[in-house]
Amino acid sequence: MAPSSPPAQLQQFYIPEEQSVYLLSHDDARKLKDWVELCTTQLRQLGYRDIGMIGKGAYGFVFAGRFPLEGTSDLEHVFKFTRITLPRHLQDRLEDEAYILEQVEHPRVPKLVSFQRTRNQPILVMERAPGLNLEEVSLQEGRLSPRLIVRIADQLADILRSLRCESATSGRPIVHGDIKPSNLVFDAERENIALIDWGSSVFAQLDANNQFLSPSVMELMSDNLQQTNARLGDVYFIGEEQLYGGLSSPRFDEQGAAATLYALASGQSCRFGHLAIPATSLGLPSEFARMLDGMLDPDPILRRRAGDYYLREMPRMARTVMVDLPEPPPTQLVPIWTRQSGREIDTVVYSSRKAFLRQEGAAETLNDVNDVQLDRYYKNFMQGMGETEKAFLAAVSRLGRYPVEGGLAVRWEADGVYVDTSLNLHDASLKTAFTIAVNNMVHLAQAIYRHGIFKSCLFNARDTLHIERDDPDQPFVATPDMRLPYQVSAVPEVEDRSRVHSYFEDGPDPEEFLVLPQSIIRSLEALNTIHHTGMIIFEALPLHLKIHSQYRLLDPTREQEFRQRLDEILTAVNQISGLGVSGFMKMPYKDARFFPYIERLPERYYPRNPRLEVSAAG
Numbered sequence: 001m002a003p004s005s006p007p008a009q010l011q012q013f014y015i016p017e018e019q020s021v022y023l024l025s026h027d028d029a030r031k032l033k034d035w036v037e038l039c040t041t042q043l044r045q046l047g048y049r050d051i052g053m054i055g056k057g058a059y060g061f062v063f064a065g066r067f068p069l070e071g072t073s074d075l076e077h078v079f080k081f082t083r084i085t086l087p088r089h090l091q092d093r094l095e096d097e098a099y100i101l102e103q104v105e106h107p108r109v110p111k112l113v114s115f116q117r118t119r120n121q122p123i124l125v126m127e128r129a130p131g132l133n134l135e136e137v138s139l140q141e142g143r144l145s146p147r148l149i150v151r152i153a154d155q156l157a158d159i160l161r162s163l164r165c166e167s168a169t170s171g172r173p174i175v176h177g178d179i180k181p182s183n184l185v186f187d188a189e190r191e192n193i194a195l196i197d198w199g200s201s202v203f204a205q206l207d208a209n210n211q212f213l214s215p216s217v218m219e220l221m222s223d224n225l226q227q228t229n230a231r232l233g234d235v236y237f238i239g240e241e242q243l244y245g246g247l248s249s250p251r252f253d254e255q256g257a258a259a260t261l262y263a264l265a266s267g268q269s270c271r272f273g274h275l276a277i278p279a280t281s282l283g284l285p286s287e288f289a290r291m292l293d294g295m296l297d298p299d300p301i302l303r304r305r306a307g308d309y310y311l312r313e314m315p316r317m318a319r320t321v322m323v324d325l326p327e328p329p330p331t332q333l334v335p336i337w338t339r340q341s342g343r344e345i346d347t348v349v350y351s352s353r354k355a356f357l358r359q360e361g362a363a364e365t366l367n368d369v370n371d372v373q374l375d376r377y378y379k380n381f382m383q384g385m386g387e388t389e390k391a392f393l394a395a396v397s398r399l400g401r402y403p404v405e406g407g408l409a410v411r412w413e414a415d416g417v418y419v420d421t422s423l424n425l426h427d428a429s430l431k432t433a434f435t436i437a438v439n440n441m442v443h444l445a446q447a448i449y450r451h452g453i454f455k456s457c458l459f460n461a462r463d464t465l466h467i468e469r470d471d472p473d474q475p476f477v478a479t480p481d482m483r484l485p486y487q488v489s490a491v492p493e494v495e496d497r498s499r500v501h502s503y504f505e506d507g508p509d510p511e512e513f514l515v516l517p518q519s520i521i522r523s524l525e526a527l528n529t530i531h532h533t534g535m536i537i538f539e540a541l542p543l544h545l546k547i548h549s550q551y552r553l554l555d556p557t558r559e560q561e562f563r564q565r566l567d568e569i570l571t572a573v574n575q576i577s578g579l580g581v582s583g584f585m586k587m588p589y590k591d592a593r594f595f596p597y598i599e600r601l602p603e604r605y606y607p608r609n610p611r612l613e614v615s616a617a618g
Contacts, residue, residue: 020346020348020461021033022346022461022462022464023348023461023464023546025466025468025543025544026466026468027468035061035084036053036061039053039061039063039079039081040063042118043063043065043079047067047068048065048066048067048077049065049066049067049068050064050065050066051063051064051065052064052065054078059082059083059086059090059093059199060080060081060082060083060086060094061080061081061083062078062079062080062081063078063079063081064076064077064078064079064128065077065079076127076128076130077113077125077126077127077128078110078125078126078127078128078196079123079124079125080094080097080123080124080125080126080199081121081122081123082094082121082122084120084121091122092122093199093231094115094122094123094124094199095115095122097124097198097199097201098112098115098124100174100198100201100202100203101126101198101201103174104162104163104174104198105162106159106162106163106195108155108158108159108192108193108194108195109159109194109195109196110126110127110128110129110194110196111126111127112124112125112126113125113126113127126196129185129187129194129196130185130187131185131186131187131188131194132185132186132188133181133182133183133184133185133186133196134152134181134182134184134185134186134193134260134264135180135181135182135269136182137181137186137188138181138263138264138267138269138433139398139401139402139430139433140430140433141432141433142267142330142432142433142435142436142437143264143265143266143267143282143436144264144265145324145325145327146265146282146283146284146285146322146325146606147322147323147324148191148324149261149264149265149284149288150284150285150288150317150318150320150322151191151318152184152186152193152261152264153257153261153288153310153314153317153318154314154315154317154318155192155193156179156184156193156195156257156260156261157257157310157311157314157315159195160250160253160254160257160311161311163175163176163250163253164208164250172203172204172205172213173203173204173207173213173250174201174202174203174204175201175202175203175204175230175248175249175250175252175253176195176198176200176201176252176253176256177200177201177202177230177231177233177238177242177248177252177253177256178197178199178200178201178231178233178234178237178238178256179195179233179237179253179256179257179259179260180233180234180236180237180256180259180260180263181260181263181264181269183195183196183197184196184260199231200231200232200233201231202229202230202231202248203229203248204248204249204250205228205229205247205248205249206247206248206249207249207250208249208250208251208304208307208308210249228245228246228247228248229247229248230242230245230246230247230248230252233252233256236259236269236270236271236272236394237255237256237259237260237263237270237271238252238255238256238259239251239252239254239255239256239258239259239303240255240300241255241300242255251303251304251307254295254303254307254310254311255295255303255307257295257310258271258292258295258296258306258307258310259271259296261292262274262279262292262296265279265282265284265292266279266282266440267433267436267437267440268391268394268395268398268437268440269394269395269397269398269401270390270391270394271296272387272388272390272391272394273387273388273391273394273395273440273444274293274296274387275387275388275447275600276388276391276443276444276446276447276598276599276600276601277391277440277443277444277600277601278293278600278601279292279293279296280293280603280604280605281600281601281602281603281604282604283325283604283605283606284605284606285317285320285322285605285606286605286606287317288317289605291306291309291310291313292306293306294306294309295307295310321610322606322610323610323611325606325607325610325613326613329432329435330432330435330436330439331439332435332438332439333419333438333439333442333593333595334419334421334423334438334442334593335421335423336421336423336425336431336434336435336438337422337423337424337425338424338425338426338428338431339424339425339426340426340427340428341426343426343460343462344403344462345403345404345405345426345460345462346460346461346462347399347400347401347402347403347404347405347458347459347460347461348400348458348459348460348461348548349396349397349399349400349456349457349458350456350457350458350459350535350537350548350583351393351396351454351455351456351457352455352456352509352511352512352581352583353452353453353454353455353506353509353510353511354393354454354511355510355511356450356451356452356454357385357389357392357393357448357450357452357454358384358385358389359384359385359386386448388444388447388448389448389450391444392441392444392445392448392454395437395440395441395444396408396441396456398437398440398441399423399434399437399438399441399458400458402425402427402430402433402434402437403425403426403427403430404423404424404425404426404434404458405424405426405458405459405460405550406421406422406423406424406457406458406533406550407421407422407455407456407457407458407533407534407535407585407587408420408421408422408423408455408456409421409453409454409455409456409501409585409587409592410445410453410454410455411452411453411454411592412445412448412449412450412451412452412453413451414451415596416446416594416595416596416597417442417445417446417448417594417595417596417597418592418593418594418595419442419445419592419593419595420501420587420590420591420592420593421438421587421593422533422587422588423438423458442595443598443601445595446595446596446597446598447597447598447599447600449597453506455506455509455585457535457537457548457550457583457585458550459535459537459548459549459550460550461548463485463548463549463550464546464547464548464549465478465482465484465546465547465549465570466544466545466546467479467482467544467545467547467573468543468544468545469543469544469545470543471543472542472543475574475575475576476540476545476573476574476576477573477574478570478571478573478574482570483566483567483570484536484547484549484551484566484567484569484570485549485551486532486534486549486551486552486553486562486563486566487551487552487553488552488553488556488559489552489553489554489556490556501585501586501587501588501589501590502528502586503524503525503527503528503584503585503586504525504528504584509582509583512580512581512582512583513578513579513580513581513582514538514539514540514576514578514579514580514581514582515578515582516538516576516582517572517575517576517577519568519572519575520569520572520573520575520576523565523568523569523572524536524569524584526561526565527562527565527566527586528586530553530555530558530561530562530565531553531554531555531558531588532551532552532553532554532555532562532586532588533551533552533554533586533587533588534549534550534551534552534585534586535548535549535550535551535583535584535585535586536548536549536551536569536583536584537549537581537582537583537584538573538576538581538582538583539580539581540576540578540579540580540581541579542579545573545576547570547573548583551566554588
């Protein structure tokens, strides 16, 4: 069951990741749980074991399971179910996916096993590739080594060359349409990749030289060639031609490959950072880095030339002898605290004050495109922003993929960028990767020339309080046992009032629509005098109020008063009227780090003689 859609004005508040189950209403969470249980039961009845959900998206759910076989290794399969709430024409896409996947013959593409319908429920069954997807690997490790990037690039090029060969059935190249790190499964033992998720795949309308491809003269004369058959793919990785509805072409997948390699080499989750953090700054071999920057260049002619070079020269570049060079731990540009705790953290990112990042008078070119994923990922999030601004927001979003709590405020002034942070990472093993993600965010901020402030809170969705009502005219009423959670520092931290980052210092947020009652504001003003760090966000939907919070009291002597103020806030939620979001954040100290503006990071290449580097390090 898809989560219920909030009103249009609420869509901008969550960085667009799949919503945590802990943010769903009780009813929607139960429906989701029941649906997962139903799928699991169906697979168990078919004889599968070790069944688990491994992914979910706008269109459906993906499960994995093992089929035990005597005397040989078990079969591992992947099962794709569409959301039963989708319109029939979107459910039918799964059958289209099965048909195209059946045409693909490549050792790095897991094969179709079967497509079937059970009680009007389409199910696609595929082989399962061993390993983790590369987005997960990237989140664990940060930037992948230059040697590994080149190895992955060679395998990707081999897949793309194969897809350009005419398929037996249609006589046309196949376009995958959604190449990105999470759609590449990586077998760490063999360092092999497998391309999965063919839900955006189509038969190409144009060849790589922009010539029409058609099996019949009549079709060439029809209007069909003016209508793209392309599907959207992930807007964080697809190129401009696919994003803006161009006729489908193998060039789409070149763009997806370039974006994927760039993201993995830089430790990002999108393609947009290449102007501020170019491939030539990432320690890659110079020929490969310049080619990658060319594939991401705004000039379409240069992109095509670089794409041709990639497919033609990659086998030669891959034969270059490369070793993994010793890398010192990354320097923390802003403080990151590691607090190992037994609590499970389900991080959600809330960001506000983003309007100034949009370009003035930017054309709203995508408003008429009718696509589930476009609406979810793009319309109210990044439209009208420059590439680097999009990359900055995506970098903040990536922080939410880690078990982290805290907040950040980035202020762009005439002389440079000021960054305040309170970031608490709950898993020390992820420190290097998380530091790289934070540093990327800072570098991208340095390359944005605007005047304004951006704020973001990272909270644990498991701590979110839910209050529901049967009718929009009724008040929201907290139950007697409801409490806003908080933690207490064992030792008082000295307070310097001149340096406290206050709830109210920036005034009302123009992007927040919920007006809180004065009783709650008075309690927040009283809280503001107690030394603590944290945030509270009220999100009012017609039948559902969510109160997100993350508090750490830094003065244990005032705990009774602190608890009292939090209780006052909950008591007063019955006075909340209207819909929308309102949030308040406080950081322990006003201790901003200053960074000068930059155009881009300087060039840094893989050494010509890497063995010398290794021996020097030894």
